[in-house]
Amino acid sequence: MTFKAPSVTLPDLYEASIVELQDGLVKGHFTSVQLVKAYFNRIEEVNLKGPALHAVIETNPMALSQAAALDNERKDKGGRGPLHGIPLLLKDNIATLHEEGMNTTAGSYALLGSVVPRDAFAAAKLREAGAIFIGKANLSEWSGMRGEWGHLKGKVPNGLSERGGQTFSPYYPNAHPSSSSSGSGVATAIGLAAGSLGSETHGSIVYPSSRNNVVGIKPTIGLVSRSGVIPISSHQDTVGPMCRSVTDAALMLNFMAGPDPRDEVTLHQPGVVPDYMKALDKNALKGTRLGVPRSFICNSKTIEEVFNSSLDVFRALGAEIIDPADFPDTEELLTSKAEKRVLDVDFKVDLNKYLSELIDVPTGVKTLTALIEYNKKRADLNLPPPFYEDQSQFIQSEAAQVDDAYFSALAEDFDLGRTRGIDATLAQFNLDAIIIPTEGNAPGLAAIAGYPLISVPLGFQPDDVKLLPRTPSPIYTQAPGLPFGIAFMGTAYSEFKLISYAYAFEQATHVRLKRRAYDSAIPRTQLTNVMSQL
Numbered sequence: 001m002t003f004k005a006p007s008v009t010l011p012d013l014y015e016a017s018i019v020e021l022q023d024g025l026v027k028g029h030f031t032s033v034q035l036v037k038a039y040f041n042r043i044e045e046v047n048l049k050g051p052a053l054h055a056v057i058e059t060n061p062m063a064l065s066q067a068a069a070l071d072n073e074r075k076d077k078g079g080r081g082p083l084h085g086i087p088l089l090l091k092d093n094i095a096t097l098h099e100e101g102m103n104t105t106a107g108s109y110a111l112l113g114s115v116v117p118r119d120a121f122a123a124a125k126l127r128e129a130g131a132i133f134i135g136k137a138n139l140s141e142w143s144g145m146r147g148e149w150g151h152l153k154g155k156v157p158n159g160l161s162e163r164g165g166q167t168f169s170p171y172y173p174n175a176h177p178s179s180s181s182s183g184s185g186v187a188t189a190i191g192l193a194a195g196s197l198g199s200e201t202h203g204s205i206v207y208p209s210s211r212n213n214v215v216g217i218k219p220t221i222g223l224v225s226r227s228g229v230i231p232i233s234s235h236q237d238t239v240g241p242m243c244r245s246v247t248d249a250a251l252m253l254n255f256m257a258g259p260d261p262r263d264e265v266t267l268h269q270p271g272v273v274p275d276y277m278k279a280l281d282k283n284a285l286k287g288t289r290l291g292v293p294r295s296f297i298c299n300s301k302t303i304e305e306v307f308n309s310s311l312d313v314f315r316a317l318g319a320e321i322i323d324p325a326d327f328p329d330t331e332e333l334l335t336s337k338a339e340k341r342v343l344d345v346d347f348k349v350d351l352n353k354y355l356s357e358l359i360d361v362p363t364g365v366k367t368l369t370a371l372i373e374y375n376k377k378r379a380d381l382n383l384p385p386p387f388y389e390d391q392s393q394f395i396q397s398e399a400a401q402v403d404d405a406y407f408s409a410l411a412e413d414f415d416l417g418r419t420r421g422i423d424a425t426l427a428q429f430n431l432d433a434i435i436i437p438t439e440g441n442a443p444g445l446a447a448i449a450g451y452p453l454i455s456v457p458l459g460f461q462p463d464d465v466k467l468l469p470r471t472p473s474p475i476y477t478q479a480p481g482l483p484f485g486i487a488f489m490g491t492a493y494s495e496f497k498l499i500s501y502a503y504a505f506e507q508a509t510h511v512r513l514k515r516r517a518y519d520s521a522i523p524r525t526q527l528t529n530v531m532s533q534l
Helices: 018-026 032-046 063-077 121-128 182-189 206-211 246-256 264-268 301-316 330-335 338-356 368-377 392-399 404-428 442-449 495-509 527-531
Strands: 056-059 087-091 132-137 195-200 215-218 238-243 289-291 320-322 433-437 453-460 483-489
Touching (some): 018 032, 018 246, 032 056, 032 063, 032 087, 032 132, 032 527, 056 182, 087 182, 121 132, 121 195, 121 246, 132 182, 182 206, 182 238, 195 206, 195 246, 206 215, 206 442, 206 483, 215 495, 238 246, 246 495, 301 320, 330 404, 338 392, 338 442, 368 392, 404 433, 404 442, 433 495, 442 453, 442 483, 453 495
Parallel strands (some): 087 132, 087 195, 289 320, 289 433
Antiparallel strands (some): 056 132, 195 238, 215 238, 433 483
16 A cells, blocks of 8 residues: 655654644544554664664563554544654653563663563553654663762763663764763654653763754653653652653653652652643743752853843743852752762662562562672673772672661751752742753752752854864764753742743743754654655
């Protein structure tokens, strides 16, 4: 049977929104099967071939049959809603049904073939809404917790896993994709899916969203369940959407949020989860007070200059800018070691719990201790040299104990991040929210507090910026055209307000549209190509 492209303008999959795609599905301009085929072809073009971005670890062998079933359901019963038949990618630490044929491994062969008991709660909610998971996105192996932790200090680069290889940003060849949800950010940036899910402990949604010119929402700890997600820390982990627009991210968050008996912190949500789509107000910034914590802005001339220019945009949209609005505990936040101690302990405790609940692990890796030994025995088959030797964070976590120092560190995090940090700053300056460049300290502040953070595209490095390092090892950390974002920060469960401010800024600036990925990183397949095939 030959399909002819309808006499309508089909959405460009590089930029197509979930709303646009759903509209086309509802009107019968194309089917979910055709949409999945198109995304599969786009992945095939750039993931391992061409620029070899290594954004996707594996694709779903049942995606086409699931798409066909959802197409038939739409014909017979009507659509389930705005996510019916929409193809998404999930970070490879978010569990999906074993019988579906995809793995959940955190990028490690240690969990290849492991049998999870069920979908992760967030995945189950999206699946119930009609979403199709077309694959698993690459990530920093074990979400960056294998080698020395934090800001590229260790040997293992962000975006590198033994199963998926090294993820690269699509904005410059061999460029750093930034932080552990790198595959989700890269794939979303160039339209390998309609949207994606990432996870964040300390920057892992917002950093790659910033670096890859997309929108990322890191929710309050407790808004979205973490059950079924390979963990780092029960005190800092969260799951959130990474999309090409604030609208799409808000839409996905609507379906992900809610209480889950398997994640006790979600049972303490304040009231009914709001409809975040109602936050999409272009005039939301009128009359607001936004604070700029100058002391936390890192030393990047271009980013600071573009950020400073953006303050006039906020003023034009009716906001009052309080600058500086520095945290009263700034110096303590910049020097505290409490977060590291908490994560050392939490990783061992929470990972051991996750592994113990797996139905089967063919490699026998059911504890952190066993994982360390597994990697030692197959070091030459593991990460490429010189990275395979680094298990320093694993070893530190294995030695860490739940003791008085751990509880003191946890209390220090909450005191510095919440009481004397974000909440104190909001109160002292009578602020509605805090704005700051995403690159730098913003994610750490929200991380230890467990508070929400939204990153929206802000700008791009100039074409004459120096390449750093001069030879990638294996990635450039600075390069021409690399994107960066602006972060919106608030108190617990302030997502509705932050989404409204982020949306108003996005609609006034449309930064994402000002620069596309480099040419060979842009897939060429469109719906018309699929629809014209036999």
